[in-house]
Structure formats: structure tokens, C-alpha cells
Amino acid sequence: MTVDITPDAALDSGVDRSAGVTAPAGFRAAGVIAGIKPAGTPDLTVVVNDGPADVAAGVFTTNKVKAAPVLWSQQVLTAGVLKAVVLNSGGANACTGPEGFQDTHQTAEKLAEVLGVGAAQIGVCSTGLIGERLPMDKLLPGISAAVEALGDGPEHGLAAATAVMTTDNVPKQAALTHPDGWSIGGFAKGAGMCAPNMATMLSVITTDAVLDQPHLDHALRNAVGKTFNRLDVDGGTSTNDTVLLLSSGASGVTVTPEAFEAALTILAADLVKQLQADAEGVTKHVSITVQGAATEAEALAAAKIVAEDNLCKTAFFASDPNWGRIAMAVGNAPTAFDPSLLDITLNGAQICKAGGKGVDRSEADLSGLEIDVLIDLHAGPASATVLTTDLSHAYVEENSAYSS
Amino acid sequence: MTVDITPDAALDSGVDRSAGVTAPAGFRAAGVIAGIKPAGTPDLTVVVNDGPADVAAGVFTTNKVKAAPVLWSQQVLTAGVLKAVVLNSGGANACTGPEGFQDTHQTAEKLAEVLGVGAAQIGVCSTGLIGERLPMDKLLPGISAAVEALGDGPEHGLAAATAVMTTDNVPKQAALTHPDGWSIGGFAKGAGMCAPNMATMLSVITTDAVLDQPHLDHALRNAVGKTFNRLDVDGGTSTNDTVLLLSSGASGVTVTPEAFEAALTILAADLVKQLQADAEGVTKHVSITVQGAATEAEALAAAKIVAEDNLCKTAFFASDPNWGRIAMAVGNAPTAFDPSLLDITLNGAQICKAGGKGVDRSEADLSGLEIDVLIDLHAGPASATVLTTDLSHAYVEENSAYSS
Known part of the structure; x- marks a missing residue:
């Protein structure tokens, strides 16, 4: 894919797909089996930002029919702060009415309580079938289990990338380390503007670079416009599409907006390449x-x-x-x-x-x-x-x- | 399909699919094997309007890439007159440059010469693969053969409907007779806004009703908007889509624009139902x-x-x-x-x-x-x-x- 970015020779070393959201300092992650999916495979991911910074930005589906977690996360992100994100597969929580929104709210409250932060600092994403309520009796205990399993190793990042999968065949993650001493990492699931069966593209990207929220937001919008929004498997845009970007600032390195956007675009383009390669039924x-x-x-x-x-x-x-x-x-x-x-x-x-x-x-x-x-x-x-x-x-x- | 037309109890007797373009008085048609298709199946249709009137209207593809016959027929129809139409399957004559346009011109000249009329009174339609020149050494003699085969029986209308087929499985035609003494008939080929393989929807409709050209044109645009343009097999609009409407006025019956548009819409809706039923790969x-x-x-x-x-x-x-x-x-x-x-x-x-x-x-x-x-x-x-x-x-x- 051609991406129109400022060349940065320092990034020539390229993208590392063996690392993901836990590559940047200040982040822990986990992916566990909560029992939301009947198949008993991993279905609940938590990503926690331990700071010191907690700035965040998000880009969401343009579909008029928005899932409850999209409405929630859009609302909390108006403050530009996220302490953690919880993502579930096994159910989109879309077209579920006020009760579905209450389920999302309760999900955020639960993770906030366990972490000792406010619910308005929790992002929520869901993916799966539209129109069904989530099994909260399984999801809520799963959050406690995920928090107990949190860690900052590469295996934790991989577990986080795995538990969001639906019809994906492989987990999709990538990380980039800048020679100036900061890094960026992320995972994604889905297969395009609209993941065919399960109808969602979700991605969480983390960084330990120091950057203020308006520049973070600007870089995310530009990078998504040139990467995620230029993958088109079947023309649909789901009810749940979400890309979240969280910065811990833990590297202590202040980056220029230009350098950050360039790295973010390279990382996002790599995730998009992985989404394309794992799209449903793809042979070309x-x-x-x-x-x-x-x-x-x-x-x-x-x-x-x-x-x-x-x-x-x-x-x-x-x-x-x-x-x-x-x-x-x-x-x-x-x-x-x-x-x-x-x-x-x-x-x-x-x-x-x-x-x-x-x-x-x-x-x-x-x-x-x-x-x-x-x-x-x-x-x-x-x-x-x-x-x-x-x-x-x-x-x-x-x-x-x-x-x- | 719901079509918003003025109810006309006189048309309750319905549409007759055993008749087509030769049902109205004043029309002859033929469909022959010119040898354009390697398979040796019928591939050349001629429809002649013997008058007394010769008013006509057409609606064409909105695609910016227009086939040579579309450019030709649009131009000649600015005068609102057609004495005959020649249609070939086995080649779309699209993306064939000035040479392709010259082939269409020569096709019209040849039919005009045989019939003793002007080339500017001849409509031309083509359907088949894009990007290939037509075999004029086969097409031109085919025109002479088609004119020799012209007749006004139902078998001639069916032959005309058959020779335009590409991946169509069955010929598609219909006719309606109004108790007031006039009729309307037509054929169509293709499978939607864009016939999957061969990329064309063509239809020729004839009537012996007496109607002036502006009303004919108006009725055609309204009816196409409510029928042909509301069938959507795969979202594409081909380079060759054409619907032509010819009036001979041979019934001598002057119709109201409203009654004519109602009948035309019923006829076109029936042709569209046949196109839908014969769309490629259709199971629903x-x-x-x-x-x-x-x-x-x-x-x-x-x-x-x-x-x-x-x-x-x-x-x-x-x-x-x-x-x-x-x-x-x-x-x-x-x-x-x-x-x-x-x-x-x-x-x-x-x-x-x-x-x-x-x-x-x-x-x-x-x-x-x-x-x-x-x-x-x-x-x-x-x-x-x-x-x-x-x-x-x-x-x-x-x-x-x-x-x-």
C-alpha cells in the first residue's frame, strides 16, 4: 500500500509483528475466556494504561446504527482520557436498545471498580452478532479474571489480540520502536470496513510517547484516513468499528506530531495489511x-x-x-x-x-x-x-x- | 414489485409473454445467426417500424464510459425518429475508440441502405465483451440476412428476443393489448443494472399507439425510472445499457399520455421481473x-x-x-x-x-x-x-x- 507519509529513515528497521499493545512502556494487557462465546475460546480483552499520562483518542464507525459500546466510547472520549479499554468478542451489543447501553455502562463500571478509576475513563468495544444481548453473568466475572491476568510481556499483548478474534484466523498485532526511545504497538481484528460475518473492525493502539491530546487525536484521524479507511473488503461499514489510541507517556520522550503520525501510519498500514490477508474467503x-x-x-x-x-x-x-x-x-x-x-x-x-x-x-x-x-x-x-x-x-x- | 401507476382495470387481463415486439401493428422483426458469436447461435436482431409514424425515444446508461452504439443512438435520437433498430450480441463495441464508432456508423449505414432510409433513422445496440472490435465481415452480411427474414408474426418477435441473448438462459418478451384497440410489446436481455458477465441490459419496446414524441419520451423516462432502474443485481451500470421505444401509430388510436404510461410501466415491470428471474446465479x-x-x-x-x-x-x-x-x-x-x-x-x-x-x-x-x-x-x-x-x-x- 502506498501511504503518503514523511519518510523516516529511523523507522527503516520496520515493524515487529511479534509484539503488540504491551510493547510501549506503561501498558498491561490480558485476554481470557469469559464464556461469552459458546465455543469456549478467548473472548475478553483488557488493556490498561498505567501512565503517567492517560490521553487517548478514538475514531468510530460512520454508520447511523451504532452499537452501544460505540455510543459509550464516543461519549467518554469527549474528555480525551482513557485509563483502560475492555473488549469482548461473541456479541456486538448492537440493536439492543437502552438495555444494551446499560450493559455497556455496567461493563465499564465493573472494570473501573476493579481498577479503582472512574467509569468515564473506560473505553468499551464489542464484536459479534448484531441484535443479541450480552451474557453479563459471564462477562462481568470475566473482567475480574482478566485484571488478575494482566501483564506487560509480549505474551500478554498476544493474548489481548487473540481474545478479540471472531472469524479471524490469526491474531493481528504489530509494534514499532523509534531510535529516539519511544514506541508504538497495537492489535486489530476484523476484515475490512465491515468484517463479513461478524461485522466489526476493532483496533487498540498504544504508545509511550509524550504527546498532547489534540495532536494524538489529529494523528489518529490522519492515519486512519490513510490506512484503515482504505481497506474495503465488501463495502460495508459496521455498527461497531472502532480504533482507539492510548498514550502512557511512560517513555518520557516528547515527540513531534509529524514523527508520531509517520510512525502511527506505518503501524496502522501494517495492521491493515494483516487484516487484508485474513479477510474472509480471500484468495487474492x-x-x-x-x-x-x-x-x-x-x-x-x-x-x-x-x-x-x-x-x-x-x-x-x-x-x-x-x-x-x-x-x-x-x-x-x-x-x-x-x-x-x-x-x-x-x-x-x-x-x-x-x-x-x-x-x-x-x-x-x-x-x-x-x-x-x-x-x-x-x-x-x-x-x-x-x-x-x-x-x-x-x-x-x-x-x-x-x-x- | 410495487409500481406507482394509475390503476387501469382495462389492463387487468394482464401481460402476454408469448408475444413481443411484433404484437403492435406496423412492426416487423427478425433474429438471425450472423456468425459474430463463435458458438454459432443467433446474434443479430433487426426491428423495423413500417409506420405510418416513426417517433421514438431512448434511455441510456449513465456510465461515463459509453459504448459506441450508445453514443450513436443517443445522437440520432435527438431528432426523436427511428425507422429501425439493429442489435448484436457477441460484442459490446465498448472501449474500441474511433474505429469502434466507425463500425457502429457502418452498421447503421448498411441497414439504412437495405431499407432505403437514412442512417440517422437507425438505432444501434450491442452487447458482449468490452474492448474487442466487432467482426464487421460477419455483421454486415448478417444485416442483409436479417432484413430478408423480417416478419410480423409472433415467431419473428421471439427470434428478435432470442438473438440478443448473451448469458441469458431464456428470451424475455411481453405484450399488452388495450381494449381501446392499441398495443405495446417488447423484449429485453440482461440481468440488472449490469448483466454480470456481459455487462449490458438492452430492451426494445414497440407500440402502435398514436402519441407525440415528447409524450413518448416522457412516458419512457418515467416508466424506466420505476422499473428497469429499480432492478439491481450487482450495483454496476454497464457501458451499453439501452431502452428504446418506437411508435408506429399503426393502430390509429390516439392515447392519453397517462394511459400510455400506465401500460408501458406494466409492460416494463413484467420484463424486469423476467430479467430478475434470469439473473446470473440467482436462487432467490x-x-x-x-x-x-x-x-x-x-x-x-x-x-x-x-x-x-x-x-x-x-x-x-x-x-x-x-x-x-x-x-x-x-x-x-x-x-x-x-x-x-x-x-x-x-x-x-x-x-x-x-x-x-x-x-x-x-x-x-x-x-x-x-x-x-x-x-x-x-x-x-x-x-x-x-x-x-x-x-x-x-x-x-x-x-x-x-x-x-
Whole structure:
């Protein structure tokens, strides 16, 4: 994925996927089996910020139908402070009415009580089926168990990343250490704007960098806009999507907003790559870049319409360089361009040139895992990249065999 | 499908699917094998209007990437006159540049020459793969053969409906006779806003009613808006979509615009029902009605977002009353509503009430062919219905096994 960040040679050492939310100093985490999921697999995660700072920011779903934990966390984050986050899998707590909101409130109260902080300093996230109440008789004791299990080792970060999984096949985490002495880490679950079965993308990111809340918030919004919001598995935006960023300031190192945003964007882009690779039914990792658009918003709209088009997605599944379907999809975007200038390049082969046939289709080899689509509109200087997946039999199987 | 038309008891006798474009007086048609399709199946249709009138109207794709025949037919229809239409399957003649436009021009010239009329009085439609030139050495002799085969019997109308088929399994036609002595007939091919493989919805409708061109045009736009534009198989709009309406005036009966639009809407709705039933990979006929919206446009936007959502579509395939996915999709629509008032009824069972769980899911039986989704936003007086299909293994198979 192309991310438009200030290059930072200091980060060349790259991202470490063996570490996650406990990599930055000042954070403890745990993931336990509370019994929310009938399968008896881990389903409750707690991440605690031991400070000294407690600034936090969040980005939430734009869906009008928001789950109770989203309404709660949005509200508490207006103060820009979080001492801890509790996340459950096994139930989205969406479309559950005032009772569902009360369940979220009680969840925050319980963790606050055990930690000796205020409920308004607790973030809550949920993921799972929409429309069902959570089993509070299992969730509340699970919170006590999770707090007892808290630790700051890499195994604790991994346990936290594991207990939020639903149809994810693998836990997804990453960490980055800056040579200046601060670090950033995080986990994510889900598979796109809308994780197919379970309908949620959740991520918690921690840092020990010292940064004030407005800059933290600004960096998070920019990074999410360039990373999480440019993965589009099936066009949906769930009722529960949440990305939370917590800073402990425990490194004592004050960072510039620019350096922090650059590192955060690299970390988030890595988590997004992991989400793409674990999307339901995925057999192809597809990158759609639209360049030569008048504005970035128009480039993004055109890339998204291709990413969401089922005809393009079934062609990707078939390794078929069917550029006519891509031309059709781009032509439906709310994006200005002259069709007689349209170029489409698939894995390096310019198969559509000036709105017509380019090199022979045999030159576009899409048989591998990676498919790079480059669309040039020749209408301006702006570009944008969206990551997506193919539409496979496995996607249909996973999303139809599963019963609500 | 709910269509908002003036009730006309005279039309209660209903639509006759054994007749089509040759049902109205003054029309001849033919469908022949020109050899454009390698399979050697019928691939060239001609419909001729013998008058006395020759008024016509057309509605075309909104895609910015328009096929050569769309550019041609839009241009000639600015005069509101068509003496004949020639349609080919086996090639869309889209993304073929100036040479492709010249091929369309030559096609119109050839039919005009054989019929002894002007090329500017000939409509042209094409359907098939995007990006390939048409085999003019086969298409042009095919026009002569089609003109020799012209006739006004029902078998000629059926042949015309057959030669435009691509991945369609059956020809789709319908006719209506009004007791006042005039009639209307038509055929259609394709499977939605975008016929999956071949990317085109084409329809030709004929009438012997006497009506001036502005009223014909107005009736066509209204009827298409309420019928063809409310079928949404996969959200795409092809490069070639075209609906043409030709009037011969041969009945000598002058109709009111209202009576004509009512009959045209009934006929088009029937053709749309046939398109839905023959959509690629379809195993469910799904009707999505959104009511209680502030405006019809908002109702339509909400219905379309559900119709295009792959999570809803895989749930339909599984006969799964997964209303949470529907709530998620509606929440992403550019439509104002209060989530705590949302009702969702599936095949008569109100499974979501006031934003939360309604009757038990066992009461929503989706095991049959028909699935009716009724979404009440409680935000105003407007409603709209969109027809769609499920997302099945067969859809993926048909659109991936087929190679461009």
C-alpha cells in the first residue's frame, strides 16, 4: 500500500509483528475466556494504561446504527482520557436498545471498580452478532479474571489480540520502536470496513510517547484516513468499528506530531495489511490505485467503486485480466475523466491504453497472490490507493453457511 | 414489485409473454445467426417500424464510459425518429475508440441502405465483451440476412428476443393489448443494472399507439425510472445499457399520455421481473421495500444499499433471516432516520422492532424462492422498492469461470 507519509529513515528497521499493545512502556494487557462465546475460546480483552499520562483518542464507525459500546466510547472520549479499554468478542451489543447501553455502562463500571478509576475513563468495544444481548453473568466475572491476568510481556499483548478474534484466523498485532526511545504497538481484528460475518473492525493502539491530546487525536484521524479507511473488503461499514489510541507517556520522550503520525501510519498500514490477508474467503490481495484524478477524494471514490464491484472481484478470483469490467466500474464513479484517455495497468501490463485495447492480455499475469491495479485518469495530479480482496466461493460459503 | 401507476382495470387481463415486439401493428422483426458469436447461435436482431409514424425515444446508461452504439443512438435520437433498430450480441463495441464508432456508423449505414432510409433513422445496440472490435465481415452480411427474414408474426418477435441473448438462459418478451384497440410489446436481455458477465441490459419496446414524441419520451423516462432502474443485481451500470421505444401509430388510436404510461410501466415491470428471474446465479427473487422515508430518493438509496450489500445477499442465499446485516446496511445509506425506530419485516415477520429484536427468527421463513424485505424508517411518507437477487456460488462460478 502506498501511504503518503514523511519518510523516516529511523523507522527503516520496520515493524515487529511479534509484539503488540504491551510493547510501549506503561501498558498491561490480558485476554481470557469469559464464556461469552459458546465455543469456549478467548473472548475478553483488557488493556490498561498505567501512565503517567492517560490521553487517548478514538475514531468510530460512520454508520447511523451504532452499537452501544460505540455510543459509550464516543461519549467518554469527549474528555480525551482513557485509563483502560475492555473488549469482548461473541456479541456486538448492537440493536439492543437502552438495555444494551446499560450493559455497556455496567461493563465499564465493573472494570473501573476493579481498577479503582472512574467509569468515564473506560473505553468499551464489542464484536459479534448484531441484535443479541450480552451474557453479563459471564462477562462481568470475566473482567475480574482478566485484571488478575494482566501483564506487560509480549505474551500478554498476544493474548489481548487473540481474545478479540471472531472469524479471524490469526491474531493481528504489530509494534514499532523509534531510535529516539519511544514506541508504538497495537492489535486489530476484523476484515475490512465491515468484517463479513461478524461485522466489526476493532483496533487498540498504544504508545509511550509524550504527546498532547489534540495532536494524538489529529494523528489518529490522519492515519486512519490513510490506512484503515482504505481497506474495503465488501463495502460495508459496521455498527461497531472502532480504533482507539492510548498514550502512557511512560517513555518520557516528547515527540513531534509529524514523527508520531509517520510512525502511527506505518503501524496502522501494517495492521491493515494483516487484516487484508485474513479477510474472509480471500484468495487474492488486490491493490487498486487511481492516479491522474482531479482531487484525492475523486481518486478515492474511483478506487473504492472498483474495490466494491462484484464483477471485478470475481475476475480477480479467476486471475482474469478483464479490464472491460474495470473500465465499466470506473465509469460509474463520481469522478471526472475523459474515457478516451483512460489507461489501466494490471500487474505492470498496460492492458487498456487511451480508452481502448493496450498490450495483449497474455502479458497481464494475475495468477499469483498479489494483484496490482493501476488506473490513470489523466484528469489531474491526485491519487489514492485502496486495498481489497477477491470475491471467491469461500467468501460466499463463509457468509452463507454461517447462520445468524 | 410495487409500481406507482394509475390503476387501469382495462389492463387487468394482464401481460402476454408469448408475444413481443411484433404484437403492435406496423412492426416487423427478425433474429438471425450472423456468425459474430463463435458458438454459432443467433446474434443479430433487426426491428423495423413500417409506420405510418416513426417517433421514438431512448434511455441510456449513465456510465461515463459509453459504448459506441450508445453514443450513436443517443445522437440520432435527438431528432426523436427511428425507422429501425439493429442489435448484436457477441460484442459490446465498448472501449474500441474511433474505429469502434466507425463500425457502429457502418452498421447503421448498411441497414439504412437495405431499407432505403437514412442512417440517422437507425438505432444501434450491442452487447458482449468490452474492448474487442466487432467482426464487421460477419455483421454486415448478417444485416442483409436479417432484413430478408423480417416478419410480423409472433415467431419473428421471439427470434428478435432470442438473438440478443448473451448469458441469458431464456428470451424475455411481453405484450399488452388495450381494449381501446392499441398495443405495446417488447423484449429485453440482461440481468440488472449490469448483466454480470456481459455487462449490458438492452430492451426494445414497440407500440402502435398514436402519441407525440415528447409524450413518448416522457412516458419512457418515467416508466424506466420505476422499473428497469429499480432492478439491481450487482450495483454496476454497464457501458451499453439501452431502452428504446418506437411508435408506429399503426393502430390509429390516439392515447392519453397517462394511459400510455400506465401500460408501458406494466409492460416494463413484467420484463424486469423476467430479467430478475434470469439473473446470473440467482436462487432467490428478493424485493426490498423501504417505507417511511423522508423522500422517495432517500427510500430508493436505502433500498439500493441493501440490494447491493454482499453480506445481506449471502444471507438471502442461505435463507437466513439475519436482520442485523440489513440494519447495518441501512445505517450506511445517505438516508435520515432514527435507529431506535427502525422496523424490519422479512416475509411478513417483524423480526426487528423499534431498533431491536422483534418476533423470533423462526417466524421468518425465507426457504422459498421469494424473499420480501420491508424496512420502515418512520421518518416520513415516502417509499421505494428495488428488486435484487442473492449472492450464490453460481454467481461466483459464472463470473469467474468465464474468461474475458
